[in-house]
Amino acid sequence: MPSFTALLVDEAATLALGQALAHILQPGLVLHLHGELGAGKTCLTRALLHAAGYVGRVKSPTYTLMEPYTISLKGQSIALLHFDLYRMGNPREFIEAGFRDQLDGSAICIIEWPEQAANLLPPPDLDLTLTVTGNSREVELLAKSEQGKACLHQLQFNPHH
Ligand SMILES: Nc1ncnc2c1ncn2[C@@H]1O[C@H](COP(=O)(O)OP(=O)(O)OP(=O)(O)O)[C@@H](O)[C@H]1O
Numbered sequence: 781m782p783s784f785t786a787l788l789v790d791e792a793a794t795l796a797l798g799q800a801l802a803h804i805l806q807p808g809l810v811l812h813l814h815g816e817l818g819a820g821k822t823c824l825t826r827a828l829l830h831a832a833g834y835v836g837r838v839k840s841p842t843y844t845l846m847e848p849y850t851i852s853l854k855g856q857s858i859a860l861l862h863f864d865l866y867r868m869g870n871p872r873e874f875i876e877a878g879f880r881d882q883l884d885g886s887a888i889c890i891i892e893w894p895e896q897a898a899n900l901l902p903p904p905d906l907d908l909t910l911t912v913t914g915n916s917r918e919v920e921l922l923a924k925s926e927q928g929k930a931c932l933h934q935l936q937f938n939p940h941h
């Protein structure tokens with residue numbers, strides 16, 4: 781499976797990657813975001829949502845565990861669910877909150893701290909890891925499915941611009 785790595789020298793580079801990812805979204809795409817606290821997962825998601833046309837505030841789903849959005853993809857209205865499972869005590873909360881019912885196959889899922897719900901989650905099409913290195917970040921993006929591979933193939937991102 782193909783992969784992609786880059787150095788994100790500053791926050792602007794993380795935002796630019798989020799914007800680039802907005803252009804490769806497809807219905808049903810599942811993106812898992814790995815990385816320590818403050819690595820830039822929410823920052824990236826915020827830029828992605830804004831580049832996907834969402835107007836308004838993008839809050840971190842720290843306490844709500846999930847914030848739902850609607851975006852337009854090629855004229856089609858698509859749900860985009862942004863999860864942050866860091867504070868989820870027990871994986872059962874995921875089911876009890878009704879999240880499984882919202883995963884209808886067309887919703888795009890972006891999941892921070894997917895490790896917290898392991899096998900309850902839809903498997904990722906793309907696995908993205910942010911690693912803090914000094915004042916910068918390294919990013920690794922791995923395709924995990926044929927759909928992820930197709931998306932990654934379309935990614936246009938040059939961290940130096
Ligand atoms: N490439 C980068 N280089 C340096 N700083 C960055 C970079 N990208 C983002 N940041 C900074 O890192 C922080 C990222 O915070 P953010 O809330 O996005 O982290 P997070 O991964 O979502 O953390 P949490 O797990 O707590 O939700 C922000 O302060 C942002 O300015």
Ligand SMILES: [Mg+2]
Binds near residue numbers: 821822823840864892
């Ligand atoms: Mg976050």
